[in-house]
Amino acid sequence: LHTQVKARFYSASSSEAGCPRILITGGLGQLGVSLASFLRKRFGKDNVILSDIKKPPDYVFCSGPFVFVNVLDLENLRRVVVNNRVTWMLHYSALLSAVGEGNLHLAKSLNIAGLHNVLDVAGEYNLRLFVPSTIGAFGPTSPRNQTPDLSIQRPRTIYGVSKVHAELMGEYYCYRFGLDFRCLRYPGIISASSQPGGGTTDYAIQIFYDAVKSGKFECYLGPSTRLPMMYIDDCIRATLELMEAPAESLSMRTYNINAMSFTPAELAQEISKHVPEFRITYRVDPVRQAIADSWPMSLDDSTARKDWGWKHNFDLPELVTMMLNLHGCDTR
Ligand code: AKB
Numbered sequence: 001l002h003t004q005v006k007a008r009f010y011s012a013s014s015s016e017a018g019c020p021r022i023l024i025t026g027g028l029g030q031l032g033v034s035l036a037s038f039l040r041k042r043f044g045k046d047n048v049i050l051s052d053i054k055k056p057p058d059y060v061f062c063s064g065p066f067v068f069v070n071v072l073d074l075e076n077l078r079r080v081v082v083n084n085r086v087t088w089m090l091h092y093s094a095l096l097s098a099v100g101e102g103n104l105h106l107a108k109s110l111n112i113a114g115l116h117n118v119l120d121v122a123g124e125y126n127l128r129l130f131v132p133s134t135i136g137a138f139g140p141t142s143p144r145n146q147t148p149d150l151s152i153q154r155p156r157t158i159y160g161v162s163k164v165h166a167e168l169m170g171e172y173y174c175y176r177f178g179l180d181f182r183c184l185r186y187p188g189i190i191s192a193s194s195q196p197g198g199g200t201t202d203y204a205i206q207i208f209y210d211a212v213k214s215g216k217f218e219c220y221l222g223p224s225t226r227l228p229m230m231y232i233d234d235c236i237r238a239t240l241e242l243m244e245a246p247a248e249s250l251s252m253r254t255y256n257i258n259a260m261s262f263t264p265a266e267l268a269q270e271i272s273k274h275v276p277e278f279r280i281t282y283r284v285d286p287v288r289q290a291i292a293d294s295w296p297m298s299l300d301d302s303t304a305r306k307d308w309g310w311k312h313n314f315d316l317p318e319l320v321t322m323m324l325n326l327h328g329c330d331t332r
Contacts, residue, residue, distance in 0.1 A: 019043050019044065019047050020043060020128070020243075021049075021084060021086050021087045022043065022086070023051060023069070023081065023088070023089045023090070024036055024039075024048070024049065024050050024051060024089075024092060025051055025069055025071050025089065025093045026051075026052060027050035027051050027052045027092065028050075028052040028054045028056060029052075029092055029094075029194075030189065030194050030195075030196065030197045030199075031092060031189060031232065031235070031236070032052070032092055033050070033063075033194065034191060034193055034232055034236060035090070035239065036048050036063075036064060038237075039240065040063075040064055042240065045063075048064060049065040049066070049067055049086070050066045050067075051066065051067045051068065051069035051080065052066075052069070052093075053068065053069070053070050067084070071093045071110070071114035071117055071118055072109060072110065072114055074120065074121070077117055077118070078124070081121055081125050081127070086127060087128065088128045088130070088243065089118065089121070089127045089128075089129050090130045090243075091115070091118045091130065091131045091132075092132065094110060094111050094132075094159070094163075095107040095111060096159060096198045096200075097134075097136050097159040097160070097199050097200045097291050098199055098200050098202070098287065099197075099198025099199075100159040100162075101157055101158065101287060101291075107158045107159065108162070111159065111163075111165075112162050112165060115165070119170065119173055119179070122173075122181075123177055123179050127180070128182065129170065129179060129180065129181050129182070130182050130183065130242070131166050131170055131181070131182075131183050132186050132239075133163045133164075133166060133183050133184065133185045133186070133254060134159070134160070134163050135147075135186070135188070135228055135299065136155060136159050136291070136295060137153055137155055137164045138151065138155060138160070138295060139152075139160060139295075140156065140293070142154070143296075145297055145298055146298055146300040147298070147299050147300060148256075149252060149254070149256050149300070149303050156290075157291055167254045170183055170253065170254070171183075171254065174253050180247065181253050183253060184239060184254075184255055184256075184257050184304075185255065185257065186257065187201075187227070187229050187230045187257070187258060187299065188200075188201025188204055188228065188229045188230070189201075189229075189230055189232055190229055190230065190231055190232060190319060190323065192205075192208065192323055192327060193326075200292050200295070201227055201292075203217075203219050203221055203264060204227075204229055204264075204267060207267060207268070207271065207280075208271075208324065208327050209327065211271050211327075211329075212327040212329045215275060215277045215278050215279065216278065216279045216280070216281070217268070217279075217280050217281075219264045219268075219280055219281070219283075220284060221264055221282075221284065221289055221292050222289060223264050223265035223280075223282055224263050225263055225289065225293070226261050226262065226263045226298075227261065227262075227295060227297065228260070228297065228298050228299050229259065229261065230257070230312065230314070231259065231313075231318070231319045231322065233313070234259055234313055238257050238304075238312075241308055245307070250307055251303065255301065255304040255310075257299070257312075258298060258300070258301040258312070259314060259315070260312075260315050260316050260319065265280070267316070267320070270320045271320055271324070273320075274320065274321070274324050274329065275324070275329065
């Protein structure tokens with residue numbers, strides 16, 4: 001059976017030599033539209049296909065190819081991959097940490113059964129597959145400072161459990177069948193172009209909307225809750241750099257990436273330098289606080305830096321200046 005399956009995986013055709021044809025699943029979440037726009041600049045508009053089960057807003061529809069993909073429908077996924085000559089798949093369909101705890105059934109189905117379909121299709125058609133993982137793949141028994149790539153992973157959310165499963169399944173398909181699986185553990189990603197999507201780190205996005213709109217923000221995490229965070233431009237560049245890295249340079253398939261770590265109080269203080277009247281108050285949500293308290297405060301990403309040259313550009317001051325500018329706040 002092993003040999004048969006392996007032969008089937010290797011015999012599939014690939015147009016890897018030319019420009020990749022890229023499919024992004026879950027493309028209307030927090031990252032997909034910005035990721036597509038970045039990849040389109042690199043590979044051409046028509047080579048990057050966004051997909052989702054939601055109806056896109058007009059500006060997304062007009063900016064490049066968009067198709068309906070439900071990752072729970074294996075035949076639909078196969079059809080889209082074949083009809084569009086897809087060679088890379090970036091799989092972003094998932095329920096995030098906080099919303100996953102509120103909808104266990106959907107989280108299990110989308111984050112686990114959906115991933116199985118994606119792995120099977122990626123294997124059948126010899127795709128290069130990227131699946132984002134997260135700081136949420138660690139748990140309360142993992143080291144919380146400078147968490148290494150290889151460490152105890154006992155997360156306490158369905159989101160975290162499903163991401164550990166994705167890391168292990170992707171690596172299993174890679175080592176057993178030769179699937180070109182690549183994975184990054186993202187910190188909390190901060191962006192201005194889309195609304196937060198049900199995560200625990202969402203406060204660090206919402207705070208900018210509220211600071212500019214009303215000069216105040218009520219935070220659902222306590223003032224000293226330290227978490228690893230990253231500006232979206234760094235996250236997207238890291239993803240492309242990993243996808244383009246020669247396979248020989250990859251000593252592993254799931255890498256930590258790190259940029260900055262801060263608490264709500266530190267973020268508020270940095271915002272106050274630009275918006276002096278800004279005030280933060282705290283009303284702790286026990287569910288999200290427990291999740292945050294079980295996550296690392298920083299990741300050790302030295303292997304990514306060594307293997308494929310990862311380097312972040314944005315620290316806290318640059319992040320805050322950029323976010324306030326994008327929200328129309330003149331910070332000069
Ligand atoms: C979440 O908070 O659930 C996500 C993540 C850190 O993976 N932003």
